[in-house]
Amino acid sequence: MNPTPNDYRLRAIELDDMLPEVFVNESIPHSEVWMTHLRFDRGRHYLIEAPSGGGKSSLMAYIFGNRCDYRGTLRFNNRDARELHTDNWQQLRRRHLAYLPQDLDLFPELTAIENIRLKNDLTGHVPEERIDEWLNRLGIASRRDTPAGRMSIGQQQRLAIIRALCMPFDFILLDEPVSHLDSTNNRIAAEIIAEEATRQGAGVISTSVGNPLLLHSAINVRL
Amino acid sequence: MDLVFKLLRKNTSPTRLAGFLVSNLIGLAIIGAGLQFYLDARSIWQREDSFLKSDYLAINKIIDASHTLGGASAEFSQAEIADLRNQPWVKRVGAFSRAAFGVHAAVALDGAPGAGGRSMSTAMFFEAVPEGFLDVADGSFTWQEGDTDVPLIISKDYLALYNFGFANSAGLPKLSESLISGIPLRLDLISEDGSRRERLTGHVAGYSNRFNTILVPENFLRRMNETLGSGGTEPAPSRLIVDVSSPGDTAIARYLKEKGWEVAGDKSAASATYMLKVVSGIVMAIGSVITVLSVLILLLSMSLLMEKNRRQLHSLLMLGYKIRTVARPYWRITAIMSLAAGALAFVAVVLLRLYYLQPLRGMGGAPSGLWGTAGLLLLLTVIVILLNCVSITRRVRGAWR
Numbered sequence A: 001m002n003p004t005p006n007d008y009r010l011r012a013i014e015l016d017d018m019l020p021e022v023f024v025n026e027s028i029p030h031s032e033v034w035m036t037h038l039r040f041d042r043g044r045h046y047l048i049e050a051p052s053g054g055g056k057s058s059l060m061a062y063i064f065g066n067r068c069d070y071r072g073t074l075r076f077n078n079r080d081a082r083e084l085h086t087d088n089w090q091q092l093r094r095r096h097l098a099y100l101p102q103d104l105d106l107f108p109e110l111t112a113i114e115n116i117r118l119k120n121d122l123t124g125h126v127p128e129e130r131i132d133e134w135l136n137r138l139g140i141a142s143r144r145d146t147p148a149g150r151m152s153i154g155q156q157q158r159l160a161i162i163r164a165l166c167m168p169f170d171f172i173l174l175d176e177p178v179s180h181l182d183s184t185n186n187r188i189a190a191e192i193i194a195e196e197a198t199r200q201g202a203g204v205i206s207t208s209v210g211n212p213l214l215l216h217s218a219i220n221v222r223l
Numbered sequence B: 001m002d003l004v005f006k007l008l009r010k011n012t013s014p015t016r017l018a019g020f021l022v023s024n025l026i027g028l029a030i031i032g033a034g035l036q037f038y039l040d041a042r043s044i045w046q047r048e049d050s051f052l053k054s055d056y057l058a059i060n061k062i063i064d065a066s067h068t069l070g071g072a073s074a075e076f077s078q079a080e081i082a083d084l085r086n087q088p089w090v091k092r093v094g095a096f097s098r099a100a101f102g103v104h105a106a107v108a109l110d111g112a113p114g115a116g117g118r119s120m121s122t123a124m125f126f127e128a129v130p131e132g133f134l135d136v137a138d139g140s141f142t143w144q145e146g147d148t149d150v151p152l153i154i155s156k157d158y159l160a161l162y163n164f165g166f167a168n169s170a171g172l173p174k175l176s177e178s179l180i181s182g183i184p185l186r187l188d189l190i191s192e193d194g195s196r197r198e199r200l201t202g203h204v205a206g207y208s209n210r211f212n213t214i215l216v217p218e219n220f221l222r223r224m225n226e227t228l229g230s231g232g233t234e235p236a237p238s239r240l241i242v243d244v245s246s247p248g249d250t251a252i253a254r255y256l257k258e259k260g261w262e263v264a265g266d267k268s269a270a271s272a273t274y275m276l277k278v279v280s281g282i283v284m285a286i287g288s289v290i291t292v293l294s295v296l297i298l299l300l301s302m303s304l305l306m307e308k309n310r311r312q313l314h315s316l317l318m319l320g321y322k323i324r325t326v327a328r329p330y331w332r333i334t335a336i337m338s339l340a341a342g343a344l345a346f347v348a349v350v351l352l353r354l355y356y357l358q359p360l361r362g363m364g365g366a367p368s369g370l371w372g373t374a375g376l377l378l379l380l381t382v383i384v385i386l387l388n389c390v391s392i393t394r395r396v397r398g399a400w401r
Helices: A056-063 A086-095 A111-122 A128-137 A153-165 A183-200 B003-008 B014-046 B078-085 B156-170 B177-182 B218-228 B249-261 B266-308 B312-319 B323-362 B372-397
Strands: A014-022 A037-040 A045-049 A070-076 A099-100 A170-176 A203-208 A220-223 B054-062 B090-095 B104-110 B119-124 B149-155 B186-189 B197-209 B240-242 B261-263
Touching: A037 A203, A056 A070, A056 A203, A056 B240, A086 A111, A086 B323, A111 A153, A111 B003, A128 A153, A153 A170, A153 A183, A170 A183, A183 A203, A220 B149, B003 B186, B003 B312, B003 B323, B014 B266, B014 B323, B014 B372, B078 B090, B078 B240, B078 B261, B149 B156, B156 B197, B177 B197, B186 B218, B186 B266, B197 B218, B197 B323, B249 B261, B266 B312, B266 B323, B266 B372, B312 B323, B312 B372, B323 B372
Parallel strands: A045 A203, A045 A220, A099 A170, A170 A203, B149 B197
Antiparallel strands: A014 A037, A014 A070, B054 B240, B054 B261, B090 B240, B104 B119, B104 B186, B186 B197
């Protein structure tokens, strides 16, 4: 993967005997993620349900290369994630792995559209009209030039979903993407995410603690 | 406008950057001024004795009552020469050889010598130093078998004695160096017992501040010693010429003092050049300290700025921005600040230089160009920029996880 050719595809993400370091000395209930084998395939949708504190944000951060405090092995197309260098990760983040963190990680000082452009200018992936369409469908078109810091948390969540979609990806990681959305907006967000994932043939991995993203035909995984 | 730049220039402190600019400017200006002054002022002392490198010293014994009253020898023994040759600061030692015959020189002040006009004559002596110690590139200081004209190098002091002492009191015209060089001298070489004579002409080929003597080419002196000398062994030398590695070396002064010897001629050039080096060195060292401190200010203020913007840095890396893209705004700030400081320091040196250029030229100095200083300032600026860029890149990497 150094450097990856343009036709590189991340086909599968595999977890083998993975366990967050903090759980090592604790007895954990049966899990379909930790201390077992789990494989995420490109093109399929996964919903990870977990109680709070089950380590789902940790799992997302491990896959996104943001943290590495785990035991076991994480593999991308059979390559150990621990072997990747900063440059490899940065390339994954531009071309293969989209991510919506739970804390959204928006720039409060930039306007909604600037937050989106900061990502889309980097990847040049999504045409301006489609961004406008998404803003309209999610009902935040009127907040286009409002600094993100002055938007409500629900609006920020919708903005962050749009930003996460502004790149080519093989997988999109969504950490509690609709925790602050009503069911209408949940459904719209799910539609947009599913459309874009289908367009790209990508996999969706979404977590929740009880308010799941309303994806159709998703595989449920219990953490 | 570049969104990354817009994000990352937040929290930049104009005061801190101005602090760096001013202190770096002062530091670099002091270094530059020190170097430039050294390069310019050096020429005052270096122009002398162009045919003699400043690394040569002429050494003789100090004459005191014991020499005058007989007993102590003013000549250097073979053992003394060998000891000198073994000093670590000595590269080469040559002996002055002396004429074993008398010399009588006459100058016609109007008309040819001996043609009845007014003339001035004096008893004289010749000495020679080994070939290789004199560096007269144009070949004007050579003599070949059969030549009847002999080139001489005389002490500048002799001309000064004549011009300011004798000519004044005797009502004779003052003579310039170039004029003297054009006047032929009639030389009568007479053997000790007066039985053999040679008549030749001579001309002054150069002047020396370093040798209080009259030098002729070595092969000429040897030939005449054979012709006119008493045939005895060559007398021991009373003066030595020494090629030293560094004329400012204190070990030389210590050694000479211990032996009771002294350096002949103009000692001020070597010591003045040495002092100039020391003073310039001190000035440049002070400038360096200020520069180092100013660079620390820049490094610290960039670190502080990046620490304050750590969240933004981290978020940009989360979006997939390359390390170098994120580091670039900070590279840009440091490069602009450093280049501005370097350029302003150069301007400051040029302006400072105006204060001493006129008096320097008055003292006969030939100011050197500005290239050396410009090069040094550019080099220092580039080093500062590279240092900062490395530190910035490391900090961006630190914000990755």
